[in-house]
Every structure is written in structure tokens, then in C-alpha cells.
Amino acid sequence: MELFEDPQPGSNAPEFTVSEISGAVKRVLEGEFGRVRVRGEIGRVSRPSSGHIYFDLKDDRSVIAAVTWKGQAARLSTRPEEGIEVIATGRLTTFPGQSKYQLIVDEIEPAGAGALMMMLEKRRKQLASEGLFDESRKRPLPYLPRVIGVVTSPSGAVIRDILHRLRDRFPTRVLIWPVAVQGEGCAPQVTAAIQGFNALAKDGPIPRPDLIIVARGGGSLEDLWGFNEESVVRAAAASDIPLISAVGHETDTTLIDFASDRRAPTPTAAAEMAVPVRSDLAARLAEAAARMIRAVQQRDLRQRQRLTDLARALGRPQALTDPARQRFDLIADRLAPALRTFVRSRRERLNAQPLSLSVLRASLSHRRDRLSDQGQRLQAGTGRNSIRRHERLTDIAARLERAKARSLNDGARQIARQKQELAGLSRRLQAVSTRLVPPHRDRLDRLDRLRQTLGYTETLRRGYAVVHGPNGLLTSAVQAAETPRFEIEFSDGRVPVRPEGASGKPTRTTKPATDQKSLF
Structure with a gap:
């Protein structure tokens, strides 16, 4: 009788759970590869509401799933876009929930200039389709801007070139908005600068620029990439202030050049576009004044010639008065007989109908009525005329009063404006004197110290002396021995000396007189 049954035939291989297998695969994969750099083309890109970014990296034979978590996605220097070739850096791991491996990406960079150019061209077409580059929306630049806003780095040579060119052509007020002109902070800072200039109030404490210049020196495509970002292009297109793009050298092209109102090949050329040459304006004004004077003179000359x-x-x-004078003479000759005939006929008529008292009274009453009626009419007309004259004088007085008030107000405003200009000029003069006097004073002090250093008095303080004779300096022992009386000048005064045996020959020492050991 067998107490134990024979075991079932089978294998000695151990059994694993699904989680154990998945964990083992994950450990092997992460331990074998760890952090890697993968080059490939971005395929499908998904951006769910969670903020994570899911995309594929592929080549002509294989596909790797990739993911960038929300916290890292905001710090990517290059946003993943479908169709561009990139180099993705991250760690390779597995996703047990779907039995697949994936790359956790924390950095993306374009795979060379070709990828950047492809991305740039794709972005350019997208923004152009929205109408951001249309010529119809570009505005003309102001002819003479009072304030110019410059968006650039404050420490580079670009701002110095712009200020130098503006100072040479037409000095004007410049507001500088300092930004980073390359790197990760370039695009957000340039966008904020353009929007900040547009947000300034026209009558605020900080004047609103009439023109904006976005400038940067030359560089590679990667250095200028911040000016190709979508946020910068949209800010330039939405700017209410005319904008000049002066990014890079003449051969460099960025997307902000298409969105700006004017593109300058260099920052110096942007300054030349911004303002005219003041000397040229003065010459043109002088020429226009001369032309106006010549035109007035020629017009006066033509009118004089026309009048002549x-x-x-x-x-x-x-010739005009002779015929009238002749007619007058003819009529004058006929006047005397006509008067005599008229008087004769009136006298005959009067004799035929003698005057009576009733006729005279009737004629007198009729004349009196007419005179009374004309007197009333004259009084009424005089009253109306007086009223009209009074009203006219009142209106003229009111107009004069208003003109006087306007003249006084204009004078007061002009005086106030001139006072403000005088105060501004006084402040500028004081500032200039405060700025210019100290350097000249320092230079004068340096020159005085140099004078004292180079003077012989400083040499005297170091232990030397000068010998003065009656005819000038004594430079040799022979001259000193032959001079009966001379003076030795030290740093604190002169001492008269009379050498012993002035007519004898000088005694020469074996060592130079300037040797300090021989003096003590």
C-alpha cells in the first residue's frame, strides 16, 4: 500500500505575479538605460486639461511614447510641435498599466538648424494665416517723436549705438526698458516690455513713447530665437505704438520683423529711421523761408507790372471828360434863354390868376401838415436810429470785453508756459553745472598735483639744494669757487654762503656730492 501519491509531472520554474514581472522589467530597463538622449521626429502631441504633455518620438522604423509632466512642461525651452526633429533628454521607464515603456522628458532641444528652420517656417505660416503680417495693418512712423522707447539690454553696445546716433541726428527723450536679449527669459521680458510701454497713460508721470524700438545685436539662430516666439510676435502686432524691429544684422530675419511696422537692418539704422537730421530740417526751413520771400517778391512784381x-x-x-465838358457848354448856352422863357410864362400865369387869401391859407395849411408829418417821421426815425446805434455799441462793447478777456487769458497762459520753460531751463542749467564742474575741478586738482610733483620744490624736500649766484644758477664747483657770495636754496628757505678762498681752486671730492653717506 502506497502512503503518498506520485507527483504530477511538471517544471521546477518558479511562478511570478504580473506585478512582479512588471516591476522586474521596470528595474532592468531603468538600470540599463537610466538618463538618455533620444533623437527623433515628434509625432502625435496631446495636451489634456491636466497640464501634462503626451507625444511620440519616431523615426522611419520605431516609435517611443514620451510624456512631460505639468511642472516640467512650463520650463521647456522648446515646446513640442508635431513634425519637427528634436533631441529629447529624460529617463526611460515603463508604464505597468498598459504594459509599455515610455520616456519621461524634462528637456527638448531642436536637432540642429534644420529643425529650427522647419519650426520657424511652420510658425511663420500659422501667424501669417491669422493676418498678423499683413501690410494693411502696418502704421506709418511718426515724423518727429518726442519720446522713444527702446527695448534692449542696458549693458550692450546696441543701446550706446542708438543713443549716439540719436544724439548726432536729432536729440530726443529716450526711455529704456531693460530686458534679456537671449535665453529663456528673453521672450517673456520682451513681451512684457512692449505691453508695458503701451499700457502707459498719455498724461501720466512717465511719458508714453511715440515710437518703440526693439533692438539686439547679431547672433546665431539659437541666440535670436527669443524674438521668434509667438508671444513676442503677437505683442508686436497688437502694439498701438508704432514699432521698429532692429534684431540682428542685415542678413538676420526673425518673426518680429514681419509683425513690426518697420524693419531696420541694424540698430543704428533704426535710430536713423526714428528721427530726421536736425541740420537738414534747419536747412529745409531756411530754404522754404527764402522761397516764400522770393514768391512774395515775384507776386508783388507781377501785380505791379499788371497794374502798369x-x-x-x-x-x-x-479823353473821358472832354465829351462831357462839351455837352455842358452846349447846355449852358441854352440855359439862360430857357430860364427867361420859364419866368415869363410863370409871370403871365400869375397875372391871369391873381392870388387870394383863401388860396394862401389853404397852401399854408397844406405845407404845415406836411411839415408836421415829416417832423413826426423824423423823430421816429431818429429814435429808431438811436436804438440801433445803442444796440450796436453794446454789442461792440461785449465783443471788446470778450476779446480783452481772451487776450488776458492768452497772456497769462503764455507767461505761465514761459515760466515753466524758464524753470526747466534753470533746472537743466543747474544739472549741467553740477555735472560738468566736478570733473573740471578734479582735472585741475590732478594738474596741480602734477605741477607740484614735476616742480623742483618736491626735489628739494628729498634732500637736494639749488645754488643761486648773482647771475643765475651755479652748476659746478668751479663756478662756486669763483663766486664771492652766493645762496643755497633748501626746501624751507635760502642760506647765504661766502666760500673760503674764493679766488682759489675748488677742491674735488672722490665721491659724488649726491651720495648720502658722504653727508653724515
Whole structure:
């Protein structure tokens, strides 16, 4: 009788759970590869509401799933876009929930200039389709801007070139908005600068620029990439202030050049576009004034010549009056007989109908009524005329009063404006004197110290002396021995000396007189 049954035939291989197998695969994969850099083309890109970014990296034979978590996605220097070739850096791991491996990406960079150019061209077409680059929306630049806003790095040579060119052509007020011109902070800072200039109030404490210049020196495509970002292009297109793009050298092209109102090949050329040459304006004004004076003189000369020509066509004044004078003489000859005939006929009529008292009274009453009626009419007309004259004088007085008030107000405003200008000039003069006097004073002090250093008095303080004779300096022992009396000048005064045996020969020492050991 067998107490134990024979075991079932089978294998000695151990059994694993699904989680154990998944964990083992995960450990092997992460331990074998760890952090890797993968080059490939971005395929499908998904951005769910969670903020994570899911995409594929592929080549002509294989596909790797990739994911960038929300916290890292905001710090990516290059946003994943479908169709561009990139180099993705991250760690390779597995996703047990779907039995697949994936790359956790924390950095993306374009795979060379070709990928950047492809991305740039794709972005350019997208923004152009929205109408951001249309010529119809570009505005003309102001002819003479009072304030110019410059968006650039404050420490580079670009801002110095712009300020130098503006100072040479037409000095104007410049507001500088300092930004980073390359790197990760370039695009957000340039966007904020353009929007900040547009947000300034026109009558605020900080003047609103009439023109904006976005400038940067030359560089590679990667260095200028911040000016190709979508946020910068949209800010330039939405700017209410005319904008000049001066990014890079003449051969460099960025997307902000298409969205700006004017593109300058260099920052210096942008300054030349912004303002005219003041000397040219002065010359043009002088030329216009001269042309105006010449035009007035020529017009006066033409009118004088026209008047002379018309005067010749009128003929002699006597030719107009001679016929009238002749008619007057003819009528004057006929006047005396006509008067005599008229008086004779009136006298005959009066004799035929003698005057009576009733006729005279009737005629007198009729004349009195007419006179009374004319007197009333004259009084009424005089009253109306007086009223009209009074109203007219009142209106003229009111107009004069208003003109006087306007003149006084204009004078007060002009005086106030001139006071403000005088105060501004005084402040500028004081600032200039405060700025210019100290350097000149320092230079004068340096020159005085140099004078003292180079003077012989400093040499005297170091232990040397100068010998003065009656005819000038004594530079040798022979001259000193032959001089009966001379003076030795030290740093604190002169001492008269009379050498012993002035007529003898000098005694020469074996060592130089300047040797300090021989003095003590």
C-alpha cells in the first residue's frame, strides 16, 4: 500500500505575479538605460486639461511614447510641435498599466538648424494665416517723436549705438526698458516690455513713447530665437505704438520683423529711421523761408507790372471828360434863354390868376401838415436810429470785453508756459553745472598735483639744494669757487654762503656730492 501519491509531472520554474514581472522589467530597463538622449521626429502631441504633455518620438522604423509632466512642461525651452526633429533628454521607464515603456522628458532641444528652420517656417505660416503680417495693418512712423522707447539690454553696445546716433541726428527723450536679449527669459521680458510701454497713460508721470524700438545685436539662430516666439510676435502686432524691429544684422530675419511696422537692418539704422537730421530740417526751413520771400517778391512784381499794363490800356483821363465838358457848354448856352422863357410864362400865369387869401391859407395849411408829418417821421426815425446805434455799441462793447478777456487769458497762459520753460531751463542749467564742474575741478586738482610733483620744490624736500649766484644758477664747483657770495636754496628757505678762498681752486671730492653717506 502506497502512503503518498506520485507527483504530477511538471517544471521546477518558479511562478511570478504580473506585478512582479512588471516591476522586474521596470528595474532592468531603468538600470540599463537610466538618463538618455533620444533623437527623433515628434509625432502625435496631446495636451489634456491636466497640464501634462503626451507625444511620440519616431523615426522611419520605431516609435517611443514620451510624456512631460505639468511642472516640467512650463520650463521647456522648446515646446513640442508635431513634425519637427528634436533631441529629447529624460529617463526611460515603463508604464505597468498598459504594459509599455515610455520616456519621461524634462528637456527638448531642436536637432540642429534644420529643425529650427522647419519650426520657424511652420510658425511663420500659422501667424501669417491669422493676418498678423499683413501690410494693411502696418502704421506709418511718426515724423518727429518726442519720446522713444527702446527695448534692449542696458549693458550692450546696441543701446550706446542708438543713443549716439540719436544724439548726432536729432536729440530726443529716450526711455529704456531693460530686458534679456537671449535665453529663456528673453521672450517673456520682451513681451512684457512692449505691453508695458503701451499700457502707459498719455498724461501720466512717465511719458508714453511715440515710437518703440526693439533692438539686439547679431547672433546665431539659437541666440535670436527669443524674438521668434509667438508671444513676442503677437505683442508686436497688437502694439498701438508704432514699432521698429532692429534684431540682428542685415542678413538676420526673425518673426518680429514681419509683425513690426518697420524693419531696420541694424540698430543704428533704426535710430536713423526714428528721427530726421536736425541740420537738414534747419536747412529745409531756411530754404522754404527764402522761397516764400522770393514768391512774395515775384507776386508783388507781377501785380505791379499788371497794374502798369492796365494803366496803359485806360488811356488819358481827359479823353473821358472832354465829351462831357462839351455837352455842358452846349447846355449852358441854352440855359439862360430857357430860364427867361420859364419866368415869363410863370409871370403871365400869375397875372391871369391873381392870388387870394383863401388860396394862401389853404397852401399854408397844406405845407404845415406836411411839415408836421415829416417832423413826426423824423423823430421816429431818429429814435429808431438811436436804438440801433445803442444796440450796436453794446454789442461792440461785449465783443471788446470778450476779446480783452481772451487776450488776458492768452497772456497769462503764455507767461505761465514761459515760466515753466524758464524753470526747466534753470533746472537743466543747474544739472549741467553740477555735472560738468566736478570733473573740471578734479582735472585741475590732478594738474596741480602734477605741477607740484614735476616742480623742483618736491626735489628739494628729498634732500637736494639749488645754488643761486648773482647771475643765475651755479652748476659746478668751479663756478662756486669763483663766486664771492652766493645762496643755497633748501626746501624751507635760502642760506647765504661766502666760500673760503674764493679766488682759489675748488677742491674735488672722490665721491659724488649726491651720495648720502658722504653727508653724515
